[in-house]
Amino acid sequence: MNLPSNHPQRIELNNEAHARPPQALSAPVRVSYLALFSDPAQRDTQRQQVAELAEAFGVAPPAPGAIHYSADLGRFRLKWEQHSEFARYKFITNGTGDDPFADPPILRVPADWVAALAGQIIVATHAALLPYGPAEPDFDEISARLFAGNTLVGANIASGAALALTDFRIRADDFSRLLILDRSLRPRQAGRALQRLLEIDTYRLMAQLTLPIARALAPQLSEHERELAEITNALTSVTDSGEPALLDRLIGLAAAIESSESRHHFRFSAARAYYQLVQRRIEELREDRIPAIQTFSEFTELRLAPAMNTCNAVAARQDSLSLRVTRATQLLSTRVEITREHQEMAVLTSMNQRADLQLRLQQTVEGLSVAAITYYITGLIGYVARGAQATGLPVRPHLVMGASIPLVVLLVALAIRRIHRRVHREAGLPGHK
Structure with a gap:
């Protein structure tokens, strides 16, 4: 059958719906996960590094321009994904010992290759997917043995098909830990559950990148608000001769605010987007409470929500300040223009009078x-x-x-x-x- 020609992006857009599929996992499995904060200039370098690793193990490298790749390299399985601001690496091995975190898969990756990875670590996690076992877990024993006695965060997930535990703490080896006990997860379901749990931590920290910026901006905004208040108060009593100087001051303030807003607008927008992704991934976990253990949603609301409220408040202050400065600038510009017109009319009247006198x-x-x-x-x-x-x-x-x-x-x-x-x-x- 002869059909009309395809849209140039039809195949690419259709394939995008199937990109980055979760890997099928069957307990017991160990995973080392890295999320590296990076800029667009490092994307080609990251792809080349993955290609070099694949070729070193005799495996076909990622295609030119690829943004995700997975392969079995023999000693471990690799999954690599690029996103707009970070890249993710998962190294996976099967089987565990008595200590599920004693032999992490990343130790099987060439150390010089890991050290040379382009970007900065935003998340590093060792995860273990284990069979649930016949006995109910002793959470105090798990905390003491695997999480240094820290307070656990966790829940039954996937409608009770598994149990997930973490403490969201970075240990001496620069990795955090995540434990999943599999009751009845299907392989693809287990892969999705692990991916969601890792994404919660990744997006949580990516969202919090904005918090230091918000804290640094808060005193600057207070100073700008004070200066704007002084200028608007002066508007009620300024003389015609003082209006241009006041307008110059207001324009300088507007430029400073606009510069700050243009520098940080993307970061504030990204924080909101990442926070929404965290909330969505938590919903997708379908978590049920474990008695006496804080759930992922509770941890997020108690820790991340206040940080996002601070960021949103600072962003709203900045937007409001920009709007108020714009209105004040328009008002003062109008006053200056009216004053200038009056002066020009006075000059024209004087010129007309002189012209009449000269004519007479x-x-x-x-x-x-x-x-x-x-x-x-x-x-x-x-x-x-x-x-x-x-x-x-x-x-x-x-x-x-x-x-x-x-x-x-x-x-x-x-x-x-x-x-x-x-x-x-x-x-x-x-x-x-």
Whole structure:
């Protein structure tokens, strides 16, 4: 059958739904887990390091551009996944001894390869998946033997198909510990349960990366809020001459807040997203309480929720402060603009007044000029009349001069007006009346 062409991303998007499947696990199993905080520049290095490990054990490496990979390397199984901010490595071996944490799988991985891994450890965990056994577990004995007597956090998970215990503490070997006792988990179900438990710890710490930032920002925000209060109070009494300086101060404050917000916006958004993932993974555990032991959800609400509340409060303060500074800047900018317009109107009014005065002076001068020119022209006419009288013509000079004055005035005025029109036309000004 001939079908329309595929969308370029159809296959990739469909395969994404099946990416990173949980590994099938059957008790007893040991797992060493690393989550390395990394930046995008290290992604290719991490992929190359996984490829080198696979080739060293004679196994096909990950494909170019791959973001997840799993393989059986003989001495251990490897699962590697890349995420936006971190990469995860799981090293898995089958079987356990009396102490499920005595021989962790990571000891079978070349030490120089582990030491060279790109990124910084955010989570390191040794996990053990054991059969539940015929007897009920003694939690005090488990705590003393496997968790250094620390307070345990745990629950029955997967609707009672298994029991999970941890203390969320980092031991001297830089690893925390996770114990799962399998009652009736199917292999894929066991893999999903382990993955969710490891993700809870990973996303919990990734969310808490924002807490130091929030604590550092809190006093800065208090200082910015104090300065904004001073500026807004000054708005009620500032003079026109003081407005530009106040606006410069406000713009500087806005720039500082915007710089801080742009630097930390991603981190606060990521914290909220990671916290939601923690809550979702806990829901997916389907946990039931073990008497006298704190559940994963209770531990999260008591430890992580306050940290996230602090981060959310600081983020909300920063957003609110940015909004208030924007409003204050708009208000003061409007005031400065109105003041500037008033000043410009005053200047224009003054210029108009001076222009009117100059026009009146010009008209006065022009009137005097007409009189002066008329005087000289009539004088010339008088000379001509007297010359004609001297030749014997019947001319009376004074009468001729007097009679010529109105005509001379009219001609001079018309000539001046014509000159005005020509000047205005050449200058592109409105016509002169």
